[in-house]
Amino acid sequence: MRSIMVLNAKGGSGKSVIATNLACFYALDGANVVLADFDPRGSALEWLAHRPPTRPRVQGIAAWRGPFRVPRGTEYLIMDSPAAVHGDQLSALAQRAAVLIVPVLPSPPDTRAAAHFIEELLLVGRVSRRDPSLAVIANRVREQTPGFQDLERFLKRLAIPYVTALRESRNYRRAAERGLGIFELAPSLVAPDLLQWRPLLDWLEHNRRRGC
Numbered sequence: 129m130r131s132i133m134v135l136n137a138k139g140g141s142g143k144s145v146i147a148t149n150l151a152c153f154y155a156l157d158g159a160n161v162v163l164a165d166f167d168p169r170g171s172a173l174e175w176l177a178h179r180p181p182t183r184p185r186v187q188g189i190a191a192w193r194g195p196f197r198v199p200r201g202t203e204y205l206i207m208d209s210p211a212a213v214h215g216d217q218l219s220a221l222a223q224r225a226a227v228l229i230v231p232v233l234p235s236p237p238d239t240r241a242a243a244h245f246i247e248e249l250l251l252v253g254r255v256s257r258r259d260p261s262l263a264v265i266a267n268r269v270r271e272q273t274p275g276f277q278d279l280e281r282f283l284k285r286l287a288i289p290y291v292t293a294l295r296e297s298r299n300y301r302r303a304a305e306r307g308l309g310i311f312e313l314a315p316s317l318v319a320p321d322l323l324q325w326r327p328l329l330d331w332l333e334h335n336r337r338r339g340c
């Protein structure tokens with residue numbers, strides 16, 4: 129089983145969007161997918177509640193309620209995490225996953241907060257700087273803006289993989305409102321978004337082959 133967690137202490141950085149879209153991608157691929165929501169706000173499970181029963185199934189778990197059993201036969205465990213996780217709670221969360229993805233928004237406060245968060249993650253999450261199972265992605269970017277250029281400079285300086293930048297796109301909301309992922313919208317609508325997801329999906333696949 130592959131366990132992938134999306135985390136960043138900053139609310140609104142796109143954790144739930146990325147977790148639900150990853151769950152959707154693997155379900156479309158025919159895998160047995162569980163989406164565990166560690167956030168008591170329950171955004172990931174809310175997405176699931178809107179998901180049409182005709183779409184490839186993703187099974188939800190309200191992980192914020194406490195210990196849970198991962199169903200037998202699960203191939204992908206995708207975990208969404210709450211905002212404001214630090215210290216022991218962060219350490220406990222981070223150790224649940226083989227792969228950690230940190231989305232960061234292109235604003236000076238978000239970039240500063242991400243710097244602290246990643247430092248804490250490396251420290252308390254016992255994640256090594258060279259560990260291939262930790263990656264950052266830029267999210268909600270508008271290219272050619274100073275905010276994005278500053279964020280890219282920052283992410284490229286980190287000694288951990290910076291795998292992709294996802295643009296600001298109404299498609300995420302459009303899909304989420306219907307319990308879908310962007311992979312399930314009209315290809316002509318989402319072609320630029322899919323191109324941006326490719327490096328993340330490839331990086332995850334590369335890690336899988338290496339046994340992470």
Ligand SMILES: Nc1ncnc2c1ncn2[C@@H]1O[C@H](COP(=O)(O)OP(=O)(O)O)[C@@H](O)[C@H]1O
Binds near residue numbers: 139140296298
């Ligand atoms: N790439 C994106 N383009 C446009 N809107 C986005 C994008 N990523 C996230 N959003 C929106 O930003 C808001 C916060 O995203 P969310 O995934 O809920 O963040 P978090 O889970 O980190 O709090 C949501 O309304 C979501 O639809």
Ligand SMILES: [Mg+2]
Binds near residue numbers: 143172
């Ligand atoms: Mg969320």
